[in-house]
Amino acid sequence: MTGYFLRRLLLIIPTFIGITLIVFLVMHFVPGGPIERQIMRYKMAAMTEGGATGGTAGLGTEIPPEALEELKRFYGFDKPVHIRYITWLWNVMRLDLGTSYVYQDPVWDVIKSRFPISIFIGLTGFLLSYLVCVPLGVLKAVHHGSKFDFLSSFIVFLGYSIPGWALGTALLVLFGGGSFWDVFPLGGFRPTNWEFLGFFQKISAQIQHMFLPVLCYMIGSFATLTILMKNSLMENLGQDYVRTAFAKGLDEHRVIFKHALRNSLIPIATGLGHVFSLILAGSFLIEKVFNIDGMGYLGYTSILQRDYPVALGILVISSLLMLIGNILSDVIYVMVDPRIRFR
DSSP: OHHHHHHHHHHHHHHHHHHHHHHHHHHHHSSSOHHHHHHHHHHHHHHHHHHHHTOOOSTTOOOOHHHHHHHHHHHTTTSOHHHHHHHHHHHHHTTOOOBOTTTOSBHHHHHHTTHHHHHHHHHHHHHHHHHHHHHHHHHHHHTTTSHHHHHHHHHHHHHHHSOHHHHHHHHHHHHSTTSSSOOSOSSOSSOTTGGGSOHHHHHHHHHHHHHHHHHHHHHHHHHHHHHHHHHHHHHHHTSHHHHHHHHTTOOHHHIIIIIIHHHHTHHHHHGGGGHHHHHHHOOHHHHHHTTOOSHHHHHHHHHHTTOHHHHHHHHHHHHHHHHHHHHHHHHHHHHHOTTOOOO
């Protein structure tokens, strides 16, 4: 088993290189990169100056060749793409993610400032998903075929079919500030007067700001976790050891919650390995809809602004967390189910 996990750890290296190489190439060949954006700014400034002085300068103004070469050297585009990738990868190995084109700060500092927001939202959504979906799956399994089972399945799959960002937009229209039901604010992580609020006022304000975003985070996992819990419990209820327990005269409640439920939680427990990637990665569109300045929104804006160092820095963190999470899921699987042996 030790050899299996060592091979999995070693496989992280080529997988990580493959992920980052593909994204690096795509990002550096799409139009509208940092050099093109600087050229457009130069032409717009020339047009504005020409309009102010009555001149004819405009979008046709060409940037001097020496300035263009200096821009290429500044952004590193004076070297072939494979050299740029090797240089970037070497810097990443030295824990240097580069400097943001937009913020002019180290990428790590830019990303690190968003960690608390993403951790708060991600951890809250993750915990609530398990706290709601596991009991709901148990109830659906116990009452399989009942009206409650059909109604809850309809609601769960209806929510699963709606993207989180689309649901967020609809909820803001219905319940956001200025709507008919003005219950929740239009967005933001916290109110602007946060420092002046009392302890209980802060709790109330935080719940108001986070209720809709967290709900949108959770909606996608409702169907997966709930149906997985239900099917796992129903499968265990049909096993021989459960029938033997009933034949011995054990109470139904004890058989379900002490014997069958413990084995049914094994597939659910394996998902805990991805908790770090789920917490830190954030959601690009959900954070955009609710104007929450977390990791997801930072990734969204960095892609639009062609801030390659920040976008690649987020990719490094999220991909490593995903790869490590896969291995951690296998470790948890072995821990909760001693019958499993990886070879």
